Amino acid sequence: MKIVKLFLAVIILLFAFNFRLPFWASWRVLAFSAIIIFGLGLILSEIRGLSRKYAKKRRVSSFLIFAIASLALSHALALEIKFNLTKSIVLNADANKIEKLGQHFVIGYRNFEEIKTLVYKRAVGGVFITTRNIRNKTKQDIQQEIKALQDIRQSQGLPPLWIATDQEGGMVSRLSPPLTRLPQLSAIVADDKNIDLKKDEIIKYARTQGRELAEIGVNLNFAPVVDLNKGIINPNDKYSKIYQRSISADKEVVAKVALWYCKTLEEYRVRCTIKHFPGLGRVSADTHIADAELPTSVDELTNDDWVPFRQVMSNSQALTMLGHAKLTAVDPKHPVSFSKRVVTDIIRKNWQHNGILITDDFGMQAVYGSKDGFGLATVKAINAGVDLLLISYDKDLYYEAMYALLKASERGNLDREMLEKSRKRLKLLPNSI
Secondary structure (H helix, E strand, C coil), X not given: CHHHHHHHHHHHHHHHHHCCCHHHHHHHHHHHHHHHHHHHHHHHHHHHHHHCCCCXXXXXXXXXXXXXXXXXXXXXXHHHHHXXXXXXXXHCCCHHHHHHHHCCEEECCCCHHHHHHHHHCCCCCEEECCHHHHCCCCHHHHHHHHHHHXXXXXXXXXXXXXXXXXXXXXXXXXXXXXXXXXXXXXXXXXXXXXXXHHHHXXXXXXXXXXXXXXXXXXXXXXXXXXXXXXXXXXXXXXXXXXXXXXXXXXXXXXXXXXHHHHHHHHXXXXXXXXXEECCCCCCCCCCCCCCCEECCCHHHHHHCCHHHHHHHHHHCCCEEEECCCEECCCCCCCCXXXXXXXXXXXXXXXXXXXXXXXXXXXXXXXXXXXXXXXXHHHHHHHHHCCCXXXXXXXXXXXXXXXXXXXXXXXXXCCCHHHHHHHHHHHCCCCCCC
């Protein structure tokens, strides 16, 4: 029995140190409750054991169980208190500061009332909607919820929110149902030698998506994937699976299809998002769960992987999503999503690109587990010239990120010139196309 209790105490301790990691976002409340219930249970049971006159060996095991359970309980409570204090500081911060910094965030949610509060406090610039938010809801239900958020913004005299989703088609169709489930774009392309013959079909596809997204109030779609299909398959890649989501291996085909797609969405006042710069087609690791590197030279990327990015960035109003792989030839220390050498020097200066840049989900392990840490990564991204930070899976990270920006602002560590340039870019409203 003591062995079972000791094992349980160790498991609880592991939970206590990890339940606030982004991975646990969906089960965090349950995990915290389990730590409290089982931790207290073990503590109380061993207090009784310690008060009795057992053999020395048994008393030692009781003390060990008691100590581990107490450590787990105190650590979990400390983390929860720290989070709630951070959240309270953010929610009670100066309204003007929150509005100024909040415009740089697009966040997901699990509780609609919480996201309404953040919108009311002018604390975010956009909202990410996915499967968990629309389960068992009709198009009308979703439309009304989005309208409620936009009505708050309108009453405050603020620009409309970015209402974003992941509706690529195929395996990534976060709003299907109730929206039409379409195949991935590669199924239409099918490596056709003359892609121009597929133009009408691709435009029809994009019109279906654009019309349905606009009808419910979505004005930003995280599609299309313009990473080239390099045929890299890694069994440890659980989420990215670029080889399944890519349009084609041919850079010119991808560029044409992506531009047709984006231009069509713009007809419905929906912005597209090309992803995931600098191109994940050559990357084997999954940035959701691990660090990743892209060791390819800039010259090779310029002549191949970056062709679709450059063409769509130059000929549409698409947003560009920055991935979390490290472009080692330029900056071996930082993921692209918060690398000043990549964002400022290459995209903003060399390419003279003044379009909106958004990160991939900042809660991914490649960022959260980076040497810089989550808070400093947030500050570095803004200072590099990133416009929007996406926090889609673990909404609790928003408070940590905003807190980091507030502190950096107080200390004079935010680049005012970068913030002003970003503010001007963001004035190009998502529904003003």
